[in-house]
Amino acid sequence: MIFLIVVILVTISDRIVYEYSKQYRSTIRQKITAFLTELLFTDAEDYQNRIRDFKKQIPYSSPWCKSMVTGCIIELKQNIKGEVTAPILDIYKSFGLQHFSEKLINSRRWYIKCKGIYHFQVLEYEEGEGLVKKYMNHKNRILRSNAFIAFISLTSKKLDFLSDYPYEISLIDELKVMDLLYHKKFPIPKNIKDWITAQNPSIVKLGIRFMVYYNYTVEKDTLLALLASDNKMIRKEVIIALQELFLFEAEPLLIDMFTSEEIENKIAILQTLAVIGSSESIAFIDDYLHRSVNPATKLEAVRTLDTLDPSYLKSNFKEDFEIIKIKKHVKNPYL
């Protein structure tokens, strides 16, 4: 009974406190946003004085207020584009908020560390690189992953060292790294061969993506050798890369491996053959269509054939009811 009353009272009092602080914090937030916008268009030399005065107008010493100011700065950075974003890091530093983020990173709790790392990453505080780096080998997967991405985002060094990175990188992290690659325009690692021959499949996949991004074909023999990898995701990555890199010499290899692959990779092979295939591919697909039973690969095979030689597709398979249906699907402009 006592516990019941306590739960009710805590819920009600929490709400009352929340309602009260919501209004108060909302007013503070409005002040901060207005001040930051104004500051953005002020001479950088005035930052220190103006920020010193402003700190007196808000309860800046409270951690929640520092967190709110940091949040507002991040929001501002995410909402505006172009040259006007340049002073944002100076504003962050003039507030001394890097020390607040550092304090978060030095916290005992991993998820608070993540928050500090996030500040550094989003605000591109490059001086924080060293502090972030030490968490790249942390036992907590989420913290490690955050530190990994933040470090790549902050570092101005080449990424060559990553060839030895021992941890698995999730698909989401791969997307993040590729996004950073596009934005930061990292030079291709000099040891790219080490990447694509690394023990860590995640690094191999990233290496292949680097090669595609830079249209780098010097290591094409190593790349082709990866078609024999035991890891089906690596094989798929190579198959897609062959298409992007226009490596026509891969055609016979792809045809040879086709039968032993699973459906997902078979579809990838057919898509690649649509780009690098020749008459050899047409003959192969013709033969395959007479034997295939899987609707997904059949559909892709007809699509590939249509790309390689539309007239061949038109003049063949006239008796095959199934293929005729697929042809109609492939030729339909709305599908």
Add this chain to the structure above:
Amino acid sequence: MISRYYLEAFERFYETFVAIFSSSYILFYLFLAVLSYLAIKKHLNAKYFIHDDLLVKSNNMIGVSVIAPAYNEGATIVSNVKSLLSLTYPNFEVIIVNDGSIDDTLEKLIREFQLVQVDFYYKEKIKTRKVRGHYKSTNPIYAKLLVVDKENGKSKADASNAGINSAKHPLFLCTDVDCILKKDTIIKLAKPFMESKRKVIATGAGIRISNSCEVKDGFLVKVHFPTNWYARFQELEYVRAFLFGRMAWSQINGLLLVSGGLGMFDKEVAIAAGGYWHKSLGEDMELITRMRKHMYDTKQQFSIKYIPESLCWTEVPANAEVLIRQRSRWARGLVQTLYIHRTMFFNPKYGKTAFLILPYFFSFEFMVPILELLGVFSLLIGFYILDIDYIFLFYVSLFVYLFYLILTLVSIFLDEILYRNYANLKEILILTGMAFIEPFAYHPVNIYASLKGYWQFFRQKEQKWGDMPRLGFNSQNKKENETT
């Protein structure tokens, strides 16, 4: 004398049984509470892990097919489809399956979205009623839309299966066409498929009640607390079920149910498991059970994840008649699923599904309505024929009542501190008040509906689509709805 002797023996047996059963029930719920707390904490701690804005821009996100079956939804279909098409995700399609509607659902879709019939290469990977045709828009703005027209299969499952057969992406999200999804629903549900080391086969998230919400053209403008009593009780139920039950099961990878209103699935696994079973009345639970079975049979490690966030708003029954019909259907679905998969019980091959999850559903979900009915009989016998220790009865009843209340109020508290879903203190106080009267005013209706469902199952009554009159969201209908 002899009959009195037997009645007393029965009462003694029943008392002992109920004492043991209730104790284990309470202990189990405490265990679930701890698990739920851990799961929610884990989710909240990881919120700085990945930022959606990056994912929205990426071309490499796994493709998702959003499948929404529609049966006689002419009144709202256009705005509902527009709402689904406006979801934020870089690689998705919306598949509306017109399940032989006898109103103007298809005509409205054709007219509004400039649809034409196309030669779609359709393969029946899961058997369904005849598909009459596929439609695509000639307007590039609606390029993501595919409409599948089929004969009525008397079940949502059959319609969903036709959608799965037509889906081109490796993941599919099943929803109801009238459900309102949050813009970032696909990203939130797809993320676990891309983050997790272990193969994720399904994900789900919280569902809330849209009965009193402001909705314009299929988009949620403002969330309001339900004003209808039945809807309020269901709000209470949903908060408790999603925060306490599902999150706890998710923490130990023991989810047996991902709501039909909102669930994302691995298409390959769903097809390999045979898709939704068209005769099932609890097709969502049945599919998850079969997918789990398939993964065990093929010796693959898997996980099913739940996200403690409300991503979907749905209209719930606003009167006793519709509520009883819906809950009877759910109860039939439960007993049907347990019966069909009875061979999985205590079979070592199926691990925790066999030894923990299914026994839990049998003992605490299926058996409770029956035991409560027996309890009523037992009390009546006690009142009229035997001597009852009323003081003891009072204390036991009070204990059970308080336990239930604590559970419900902790759910409200958790929901409040985590999400602040309610507009003001008044709404929280109303919900708290509802918790006090729920066991007397609402719970008996639910028990009656469950028992009715069991009865219908054992009598093998014919199934049909769960018709729920949609009151829509325009203000006039809403007022009628709320006063029902």
